[in-house]
Amino acid sequence: MTTSAFKSKRNNAASNNAEADGHISNDLNSADLNHTMEKTDSEEDAWSSTGYNYINPFVHRLQIENNIDLAKIYVLTVLLMPIRVFGCLLSLLSAWMFACIGLYGLTLDDLKARPITGWRRQFQRITSGAMRTLFAAGTFHHVKLTGERASPKQAPIMVVAPHSSYVDSIIVVATGPPSIVAKRETSDIPLLGKIINFAQPIYVQREDPNSRQNTIREIVERARSEEEWPQVVIFSEGTCTNRKALIKFKPGAFYPGVPVQPVLLKYPNKYDSFTWTWDGPGVLKLLWMTMAQFYSRCEIEFLPVYTPSEEEKVDANLYAKNVRDVMAKALGVPTSEYSFEDVITMSRAKDMRVPFPGDIIEIERVLYNLGFLPDSVRDQELVADFLSINNTDRLDIFTFAELLRIDPQNSQLLQLFALLDHHHRYTINLKSFLLCSQFCKLKNEEIIVFLRAIATLYTESTQRITRQSFARILRHTGKMTPEKCDALFFAIDSTNKSCISFDDFERYTKDHPQYKFLYKKQEQLRRTQAGGNVKKPI
Structure with missing residues (x-):
């Protein structure tokens, strides 16, 4: 079976966008986009993997169930x-x-x-x-x-x-x-x-x-x-x-x-x-x-x-x-x-609304072992074709393996699938995986580079981005509220075409200092190497 066998043009792509967001589907209007790294009570249980058993040293749960x-x-x-x-x-x-x-x-x-x-x-x-x-x-x-x-x-x-x-x-x-x-x-x-x-x-x-x-x-x-x-x-x-x-x-x-x-x-x-x-x-x-x-x-x-x-x-x-x-x-x-540097990576992933921020280091290790890092063409092809792939929010292991062109019995693939299957439904969300893979590849790059890489997950063409799609893309900046997204969109769309291009967005923000955070590299984020993360005591 080929990738084309899974493709079918979505008639309701726009209406399904929210559902396709999977594990990152927080209400955009109520999303807390605080960019600072803070230790707070968790708003969502996305830091700790429930599908793959490993030690995440940065997660703690305090539960007192005894009534006395x-x-x-x-x-x-x-x-x-x-x-x-x-x-x-x-x-x-x-x-x-x-x-x-x-x-x-x-x-x-x-x-x-x-x-x-x-x-x-x-x-x-x-x-x-x-x-x-x-x-x-x-x-x-x-x-x-x-x-x-x-x-x-x-x-x-x-x-x-x-x-x-x-x-x-x-x-x-x-x-x-x-x-x-x-x-x-x-x-x-x-x-x-x-x-x-x-x-x-x-x-x-x-x-x-x-x-x-x-x-x-x-x-x-x-x-x-x-x-x-x-x-x-x-x-x-x-x-x-x-x-x-x-x-x-x-x-x-x-x-x-x-x-x-x-x-x-x-x-x-x-x-x-x-x-x-x-x-x-x-x-x-x-x-x-x-x-x-x-x-x-x-x-x-x-x-x-x-x-x-x-x-x-x-x-x-x-x-x-x-x-x-x-x-x-x-x-x-x-x-x-x-290490402490991994905490910075996790926090950056959480700020940028990347799915499973607490598991992103493990996901990166598996991607490295599978050959997707430091570079791979296959996931980029899937990003480009995303809106024409059917049922992306409920992929089973065989469909996922076929899309990645990997043997479904590959142990690393099974590990990746378990990390992405947070709710034990034996299905995963393709958009969640692609956001993770692009983040792992581009975490050291400018935010604008990451946004360009994921733009086609939300719009059919980067030359015609609607206001709704623009807001979905910019939620991954970690700093843009819906109100700021609307204000920026209307400022760029000076001719009232109701759509803009990504190039228009990039040209406009380069000329305005309040958007300089889009062009700041994160060189302190180290690249995770292959291999397990836990070693038993001697």
Whole structure:
């Protein structure tokens, strides 16, 4: 059977457009096109695949189905939460006051030049104690410490994982306090800025092109100094995960080539009201659920100091990988080749209304294995012929295989089909697949290039785009509301032809600076390579 056997001109192509959108069919007039990356409650369960079983470390679901537990939460919300909020605020103000006293007469340059000593050191400990009281007021009455903590001379850096929550900073107040690596802007945060300054952090100035080198140099200088600098705490995953796997460690902590102490964070509680991932409960809900518990448990385990080999000293990525393997084995979880950069890709896919944003990395891997990446003509042909292909919203595996010209028994094809079959209906939506494939190919390109590539999914000709089709195309910019789309369409259609061409659209937007976001490349989005994403612990 050939592709032509599936083709039949649609008489009602326009009316079927909304249905053909499949998993991305949000009401255009009510769509939230907020372009910022935020951790919020999910509006749709599109991040976590239900058709293909794999670990997505950026998805968290908090479900409390026991009626007794639910009743307890509501009762404690009324009886205990006000007291706890007051206790947290009082502790924070106390810590800020002690930090202000300890910082009196010191500048940021002074804090960077030498470690705090004498009476200031005592106030540093008192400040840390006040912050520990804040966590106690917020249900963390006891923190269990296991293993032996190394001295700063033995291990200048503590590598902490998994990083899953806003409460992970408990390790700073429970151990001393050590220093942290923080953005320079954090010093200006009301109340917390003074407290963070007093811990003598290593500040990163992101606008400085030499920021990484300066940070590494400062860590090395502290490590080799004869003075008593505190240890530096680094969360090497670089973003929050759900603790089901350790994602790829960023190499920053390992560039200095000095010994590190791996430290594990655990929260062995009945309900996980701490995990704050990119797709899951928002911070306010998590704070409420945590404060409405009698108590919360946290365990900090210090693993033996890891001394790098000569090979690891010259290869920070190898050093990071080996330390991660040790920590994953101790936790009993697999490692995953996901990274913070993958979160950026997922968030960009979600902003651009690409289907299955949480699965886009897995989809990209499968496409790579199938030979569709970095380039393939077949899916581009399907995009061009899309409106003349019948039943595109309900393709079974055999039709899908025939369209892609792949053996229906191909394991990679079956994996791709399972990823796209979110509702277990044994059918998929062709438009959803084509949007994913074009995004994976063009995610590093300008948005305008992606829009041109997918235009024929919504209109028969890029030379005659109606206002309705124009709005459907521009929903994938991530920034254009229906009202803005209409205004732009009418501005381009100056002769009132009720249609425009894509070239007209491109010429107009190039001349107007408010549309410069269409011509910005996303070069920081890395290309996913072939291969599985999860490795079991040894």
